[in-house]
Amino acid sequence: xxxxxxxxxxxxxxxxxxxxxxxxxxxxxxxxxxxxxxxxxxxxxxxxxxxxxxxxxxxxxxxxxxxxxxxxxxxxxxxxxxxxxxxxxxxxxxxxxxxxxxxxxxxxxxxxxxxxxxxxxxxxxxxxxxxxxxxxxxxxxxxxxxxxxxxxxxxxxxxxxxxxxxxxxxxxxxxxxxxxxxxxxxxxxxxxxxxxxxxxxxxxxxxxxxxxxxxxxxxxxxxxxxxxxxxxxxxxxxxxxxxxxxxxxxxxxxxx
Amino acid sequence: xxxxxxxxxxxxxxxxxxxxxxxxxxxxxxxxxxxxxxxxxxxxxxxxxxxxxxxxxxxxxxxxxxxxxxxxxxxxxxxxxxxxxxxxxxxxxxxxxxxxxxxxxxxxxxxxxxxxxxxxxxxxxxxxxxxxxxxxxxxxxxxxxxxxxxxxxxxxxxxxxxxxxxxxxxxxxxxxxxxxxxxxxxxxxxxxxxxxxxxxxxxxxxxxxxxxxxxxxxxxxxxxxxxxxxxxxxx
Ligand SMILES: Nc1ncnc2c1ncn2[C@@H]1O[C@H](COP(=O)(O)OP(=O)(O)OP(=O)(O)O)[C@@H](O)[C@H]1O
Ligand SMILES: [Mg+2]
Numbered sequence: 001x002x003x004x005x006x007x008x009x010x011x012x013x014x015x016x017x018x019x020x021x022x023x024x025x026x027x028x029x030x031x032x033x034x035x036x037x038x039x040x041x042x043x044x045x046x047x048x049x050x051x052x053x054x055x056x057x058x059x060x061x062x063x064x065x066x067x068x069x070x071x072x073x074x075x076x077x078x079x080x081x082x083x084x085x086x087x088x089x090x091x092x093x094x095x096x097x098x099x100x101x102x103x104x105x106x107x108x109x110x111x112x113x114x115x116x117x118x119x120x121x122x123x124x125x126x127x128x129x130x131x132x133x134x135x136x137x138x139x140x141x142x143x144x145x146x147x148x149x150x151x152x153x154x155x156x157x158x159x160x161x162x163x164x165x166x167x168x169x170x171x172x173x174x175x176x177x178x179x180x181x182x183x184x185x186x187x188x189x190x191x192x193x194x195x196x197x198x199x200x201x202x203x204x205x206x207x208x209x210x211x212x213x214x215x216x217x218x219x220x221x222x223x224x225x226x227x228x229x230x231x232x233x234x235x236x237x238x239x240x241x242x243x244x245x246x247x248x249x250x251x252x253x254x255x256x
Numbered sequence: 257x258x259x260x261x262x263x264x265x266x267x268x269x270x271x272x273x274x275x276x277x278x279x280x281x282x283x284x285x286x287x288x289x290x291x292x293x294x295x296x297x298x299x300x301x302x303x304x305x306x307x308x309x310x311x312x313x314x315x316x317x318x319x320x321x322x323x324x325x326x327x328x329x330x331x332x333x334x335x336x337x338x339x340x341x342x343x344x345x346x347x348x349x350x351x352x353x354x355x356x357x358x359x360x361x362x363x364x365x366x367x368x369x370x371x372x373x374x375x376x377x378x379x380x381x382x383x384x385x386x387x388x389x390x391x392x393x394x395x396x397x398x399x400x401x402x403x404x405x406x407x408x409x410x411x412x413x414x415x416x417x418x419x420x421x422x423x424x425x426x427x428x429x430x431x432x433x434x435x436x437x438x439x440x441x442x443x444x445x446x447x448x449x450x451x452x453x454x455x456x457x458x459x460x461x462x463x464x465x466x467x468x469x470x471x472x473x474x475x476x477x478x479x480x481x482x483x484x485x486x487x488x489x490x491x
Contacts, residue, residue: 152338152340152342153342153343155307155338156336156338156342156343156397156400157344157354158307158331159305159307159331159335159336159401160331160335160354160355160358160400160401160404161328161331161332161355161358162328162354162358163328170344170345246306246309246323246327247327247328248306248307248308248309249307
């Protein structure tokens, strides 16, 4: 595996400076966040490098448990931010992600698809959790948006005597669909538009393309299933916070 | 006066936006609700089918606090039509059966009957709601509420988006409902002519209070408050 020198690392930063300067030019007001995000990303990655080195050295199940818990917490926090205003957005995402990750692990390990080793389970779990986090955030955001755009329809349904689950159904169907579209599109163009990250990594690392593809199939399908389930579970739980016990719509206050 | 059984009653009803509202609605009557924009008309009628609840006072339906009814049952009995059709994605029939299916009361016959009532052709049952005109959508919305066979009909500017002909048609249907089914109607309208034409009773609401209520004729002929006098003049 070829080493990347510190100098070449620095040159990559020039790439980041191009959009940053352009955004100044167009006064998009996002230059600061871009710089901050890049810096944050770099620091996070360096730290993760050390953390992973440590994790790969200790007992597998302890390492996996630790890593998965941290990843799910961070992911839930991030998704919860998007779902601000929805009651227990963090808790909902946390629970759903934990269940999904549990299912995925049972599948991977139980059917001997991948061995229970930190080096395999942690990065692959990371991908599943990361994608599910995006799906959860999308579902929460979409739910808020749809409940406000289609408030009239929900009120009409309630006025006809529908219970909250029935009334919410009008909206949830669309929410789930919208949250799944990116991953369906991703699945369709996989390998065509972009070589998926994991495959890229494996090939750079020296694995044969066929071997890399086998992993990629496992991870792509796992991600697709997780993302779909996340959208469904999150919507199916989170819609409740738009209603009170008297079957009334409650105002969701967004202050972000 | 058509009968005198009290069907709805408000006692010192208040929310953040409306205050000390006392009112009585008799069964089989049409109550027209008038008043300036933002005065609290919608706020009031949304309390009747518990879209919202008052912070103070109580609302009685057949002498019993609305909170004592199971919510879906109350909303079946007190139906609501909105200013916009708010139809659900799908066919006209799917919309019409939404309510009745909750109660296991749907029959295809009912669908046809409802469409006849709002003077739309039977073939409309299978039409996608996207494929019919705005006025037709509003009539489907009206039929969808009637499908629940409500005792009370709440209408929040429900005819304001209709063209004159369709509005006339809906008005005829309302009068027919009152006559045949003894249905009670509370309708908010900005059209004072309409309020006068249809109302047995009228509520005049301003600034979150019911300033006047009584026989429609009396309110229009001899308004008691300066506010109503002014309102009738400028509108
Ligand atoms: N969702 C809401 N959030 C905040 N204020 C509201 C909301 N709905 C109504 N209001 C306020 O409550 C008051 C009463 O509103 P309401 O909708 O009952 O008036 P209205 O008489 O129906 O008016 P209009 O004729 O314009 O429909 C108004 O001052 C309005 O600004
Ligand atoms: Mg109103």
